[in-house]
Amino acid sequence: MAGKRTAGDGTFTPKKRARQDHVDYIDVDEMSEDEAMVQSSLVPRAATINFSALTRKLAQERRAHGAADDTVSAHRRQQDSLVSNIFMDQDFSWLHLKPDHASRPLWIDPEDGHIILEAFSPIAEQAQDFLVAISEPVSRPSFIHEYKLTSYSLYAAVSVGLQTEDIIEVRQETSGLNRDAYGVRFKGVESLIEVPETIINFIRERTLSYGKVKLVLKHNKYFVESSHPETLQFLLKDKIIRDARVVSQPTESNKMTTFTTAKAPVKGNLVIAGTKEAEKKKDDAAKTKEPFATGGPNADVDLFTSVVGVDADEIDEDDENVHAFEIDDAKIDDVKKRCNELEYPMLEEYDFRNDTVNANLDIDLKPATVIRSYQETSLSKMFGNGRARSGIIVLPCGAGKTLVGITAACTIKKSCLVLCTSSVSVMQWKQQFMQWSNVTDRQIAVFTADQKEKFAGDSGIVVSTYSMVANTHNRSYESKKMMEFLTSREWGFILLDEVHVVPAAMFRRVVTTIKAHSKLGLTATLVREDDKIADLNYMIGPKLYEANWMDLAAKGHIANVQCAEVWCPMTPEFYREYLREQSRKRMLLYCMNPKKFQSCQFLIKYHEDRGDKIIVFSDNVFALEAYAKKLRKPYIHGGTGQVERMRILQFFQHSPDVNTIFLSKVGDTSIDLPEATCLIQISSHFGSRRQEAQRLGRILRAKRRNDEGFNAFFYSLVSKDTQEMFYSTKRQQFLIDQGYAFKVITHLDGLEKLPDLVYKTRDEQIELLSSVLLANESEADLGTDIRAGEGDLAGTVTSKDFGGPPGRRVPAAQRTTGSLTALSGAQHMSYVEQNKSANKKLAREAAPRHKLFAKRDRDVAAAKKDARKS
Numbered sequence: 001m002a003g004k005r006t007a008g009d010g011t012f013t014p015k016k017r018a019r020q021d022h023v024d025y026i027d028v029d030e031m032s033e034d035e036a037m038v039q040s041s042l043v044p045r046a047a048t049i050n051f052s053a054l055t056r057k058l059a060q061e062r063r064a065h066g067a068a069d070d071t072v073s074a075h076r077r078q079q080d081s082l083v084s085n086i087f088m089d090q091d092f093s094w095l096h097l098k099p100d101h102a103s104r105p106l107w108i109d110p111e112d113g114h115i116i117l118e119a120f121s122p123i124a125e126q127a128q129d130f131l132v133a134i135s136e137p138v139s140r141p142s143f144i145h146e147y148k149l150t151s152y153s154l155y156a157a158v159s160v161g162l163q164t165e166d167i168i169e170v171r172q173e174t175s176g177l178n179r180d181a182y183g184v185r186f187k188g189v190e191s192l193i194e195v196p197e198t199i200i201n202f203i204r205e206r207t208l209s210y211g212k213v214k215l216v217l218k219h220n221k222y223f224v225e226s227s228h229p230e231t232l233q234f235l236l237k238d239k240i241i242r243d244a245r246v247v248s249q250p251t252e253s254n255k256m257t258t259f260t261t262a263k264a265p266v267k268g269n270l271v272i273a274g275t276k277e278a279e280k281k282k283d284d285a286a287k288t289k290e291p292f293a294t295g296g297p298n299a300d301v302d303l304f305t306s307v308v309g310v311d312a313d314e315i316d317e318d319d320e321n322v323h324a325f326e327i328d329d330a331k332i333d334d335v336k337k338r339c340n341e342l343e344y345p346m347l348e349e350y351d352f353r354n355d356t357v358n359a360n361l362d363i364d365l366k367p368a369t370v371i372r373s374y375q376e377t378s379l380s381k382m383f384g385n386g387r388a389r390s391g392i393i394v395l396p397c398g399a400g401k402t403l404v405g406i407t408a409a410c411t412i413k414k415s416c417l418v419l420c421t422s423s424v425s426v427m428q429w430k431q432q433f434m435q436w437s438n439v440t441d442r443q444i445a446v447f448t449a450d451q452k453e454k455f456a457g458d459s460g461i462v463v464s465t466y467s468m469v470a471n472t473h474n475r476s477y478e479s480k481k482m483m484e485f486l487t488s489r490e491w492g493f494i495l496l497d498e499v500h501v502v503p504a505a506m507f508r509r510v511v512t513t514i515k516a517h518s519k520l521g522l523t524a525t526l527v528r529e530d531d532k533i534a535d536l537n538y539m540i541g542p543k544l545y546e547a548n549w550m551d552l553a554a555k556g557h558i559a560n561v562q563c564a565e566v567w568c569p570m571t572p573e574f575y576r577e578y579l580r581e582q583s584r585k586r587m588l589l590y591c592m593n594p595k596k597f598q599s600c601q602f603l604i605k606y607h608e609d610r611g612d613k614i615i616v617f618s619d620n621v622f623a624l625e626a627y628a629k630k631l632r633k634p635y636i637h638g639g640t641g642q643v644e645r646m647r648i649l650q651f652f653q654h655s656p657d658v659n660t661i662f663l664s665k666v667g668d669t670s671i672d673l674p675e676a677t678c679l680i681q682i683s684s685h686f687g688s689r690r691q692e693a694q695r696l697g698r699i700l701r702a703k704r705r706n707d708e709g710f711n712a713f714f715y716s717l718v719s720k721d722t723q724e725m726f727y728s729t730k731r732q733q734f735l736i737d738q739g740y741a742f743k744v745i746t747h748l749d750g751l752e753k754l755p756d757l758v759y760k761t762r763d764e765q766i767e768l769l770s771s772v773l774l775a776n777e778s779e780a781d782l783g784t785d786i787r788a789g790e791g792d793l794a795g796t797v798t799s800k801d802f803g804g805p806p807g808r809r810v811p812a813a814q815r816t817t818g819s820l821t822a823l824s825g826a827q828h829m830s831y832v833e834q835n836k837s838a839n840k841k842l843a844r845e846a847a848p849r850h851k852l853f854a855k856r857d858r859d860v861a862a863a864k865k866d867a868r869k870s
């Protein structure tokens with residue numbers, strides 16, 4: 001049965017299943033806040049793996065066994081007492097494993113293309129490489145991985161050179177070990193699993209049309225190119241594409257240009273800079289006086305075996321006759337989008353070595369620069385067939401995306417435009433280019449609000465921000481001149497940093513105004529809280545590679561991190577105000593909760609004593625200043641001057657007296673502090689999964705990460721029974737899917753005994769509360785901190801981008817029981833009891849009010865009354 005085709009939606013949906021089927025699957029995005037709060041507390045934080053079809057199948061099997069099978073029943077009874085309470089009707093521990101289960105580490109859902117992999121299987125590593133190439137990793141915790149086959153993932157697979165027959169393989173023979181014959185299996189996974197027919201059809205259908213059409217830039221004009229004339233004819237029947245076509249000689253309206261292109265170079269001829277092979281090749285070239293990286297005809301450098309496993313002989317060489325038609329520059333975006341919808345997504349490849357029109361850029365990595373294996377693998381996806389493919393590379397925070405970008409630029413060796421999100425990042429990119437490559441100051445220019453430089457000579461590198469390039473209003477004279485410089489030329493390569501944050505409209509403007517042969521998007525978190533992620537597919541290209549965070553941590557490239565959510569009970573006074581307050585000030589109340597203050601103080605002390613360097617993050621500037629001043633620590637936010645910032649950061653890096661700093665969201669990205677080993681988050685931006693991951697990224701690069709037994713620490717302080725708990729659960733989801741486990745800490749041992757514990761007395765707490773209540777409501781804002789300079793993207797990101805629905809009604813908080821250490825059996829774990837009425841009662845309760853608030857209450861009540869009247 002063929003899967004239903006849904007143009008452009010990218011998901012495999014043979015049958016939309018009823019939501020109630022997903023009894024075992026909790027999707028936090030779709031839960032109500034009340035549900036989420038309860039759920040977040042009841043279940044240990046686990047990856048949300050979709051086992052629904054498997055569950056159904058097994059449930060049928062269980063019914064088939066029925067009570068007749070005494071052994072099973074007995075076994076079940078025994079299990080009932082142990083695990084059934086947890087797994088309820090999804091307890092399948094009573095089922096017998098097949099004798100050859102070890103060779104069946106994979107399960108494919110025939111209905112929605114989900115693939116479940118036992119990550120502990122000996123063949124898992126090989127299978128993972130293959131699965132990453134053909135499907136989207138959904139969740140990759142330690143033992144069970146979940147992937148999903150989608151249109152986009154297959155598009156990506158085709159774009160890195162995989163054909164239908166590289167993905168599925170028809171096998172006739174029966175395994176000697178096992179009597180089960182299997183007809184069609186995944187080629188990259190040595191297992192006894194037969195691929196279901198629905199999935200085979202889906203793969204065949206999608207891979208048939210993909211890769212047939214290419215978008216090519218030649219002499220500053222864009223062409224839609226294909227060696228299948230019937231495909232171009234099909235596309236030209238579409239109105240949008242037909243209207244975008246440029247007909248230079250209107251004599252024969254539908255005739256296509258046919259020209260001969262050079263054959264695609266075989267992969268053995270290309271060497272990625274920075275690899276060992278590159279070094280060897282350089283030496284050989286020096287000996288034979290051949291230029292580096294051109295390779296001789298017999299050069300046999302087999303760099304590109306890894307995941308794809310495409311051999312040199314298998315690389316498809318272009319047909320002699322390639323047909324093409326020109327399209328209007330301004331309509332590129334529409335054409336790409338339309339082709340996607342018609343299931344003919346366009347591949348963008350750049351045959352840079354045969355480009356004689358654009359000047360070469362004499363740039364190479366410094367001899368001392370050696371790229372890491374995963375960086376090489378990701379680049380091999382880009383340069384796998386000797387050309388530069390456009391697409392996105394996803395690597396964890398701190399895993400070295402900058403060097404991947406620089407290496408790509410050094411491999412293409414043509415003019416390159418780098419776009420980043422802020423002027424701070426611009427300077428960092430320039431510095432990194434100088435650090436890793438032999439680029440000279442004259443070859444690299446910067447285009448920001450303060451600096452508008454051009455490179456000397458015919459080719460070079462320009463580093464700028466998205467908004468400098470996309471902004472069309474109020475340009476200064478120099479900016480206009482600079483834009484002319486950027487738009488009048490052809491770029492070999494455009495590097496797009498942090499692609500996931502750029503608003504789609506801005507991206508569109510960049511992609512349509514700048515003419516570039518190839519594009520590489522870099523990101524750590526290919527998640528967006530809006531639905532724009534799919535746009536990146538046609539605007540940049542498919543995802544070429546996504547690294548596994550846990551793998552990189554295990555190999556010491558990024559630090560191992562212990563994550564914990566610390567539940568801080570609200571003091572009665574704060575909680576009462578929280579329940580009464582309807583405005584944004586609620587947020588201020590849960591950030592300034594005295595118990596959170598104390599927990600923060602305790603954790604800072606504990607980790608400073610261990611020799612850690614700590615960053616405390618707070619999106620809320622009011623809270624940031626209040627905490628930092630009270631705890632006597634330096635702080636940086638949007639309003640901190642550049643000189644002061646640098647001074648504080650340097651002290652943090654080099655002085656043993658400054659071991660803790662407070663940062664607002666200006667520190668979420670672009671701050672490279674390898675000394676930091678502990679993070680404490682006291683306030684964050686709603687449910688932003690991306691922000692959570694980026695903050696974690698600040699400690700993933702910890703210098704000490706390779707020390708024996710080293711762990712970095714990430715704490716999220718959450719005020720109990722407040723909205724914050726819901727957001728916290730949502731924020732963690734991305735990291736959980738990468739394999740991080742969040743422990744819940746309900747009690748910090750020894751907190752009460754801390755000398756100089758802040759806000760210990762009720763009076764002190766009430767004083768703090770009064771300062772919060774007297775604060776302006778705007779102090780609760782999270783979005784106003786970054787004072788973006790001209791050209792910085794930060795100011796363009798709105799709260800909507802973070803999934804924080806400010807207009808949404810805030811649900812009543814849940815009442816939780818106290819610490820239930822004894823009950824749960826696990827120390828410091830807790831569960832929540834849902835009891836809305838208790839909260840309502842609390843809110844209604846005419847509790848004796850402190851005189852400080854009595855007047856305020858009357859004022860608020862009067863204001864509400866006036867508002868109702870008007």
Ligand SMILES: Nc1ncnc2c1ncn2[C@@H]1O[C@H](COP(=O)(O)OP(=O)(O)OP(=O)(O)O)[C@@H](O)[C@H]1O
Nearest residue numbers: 370371372396397398399400401402403524697701
């Ligand atoms: N091959 C390499 N050899 C040595 N050091 C490397 C290599 N690759 C990256 N690094 C170092 O790792 C650190 C992190 O690199 P980088 O800043 O590029 O990470 P990132 O992936 O861009 O992180 P983020 O997403 O947080 O910005 C840097 O200090 C960089 O110098």
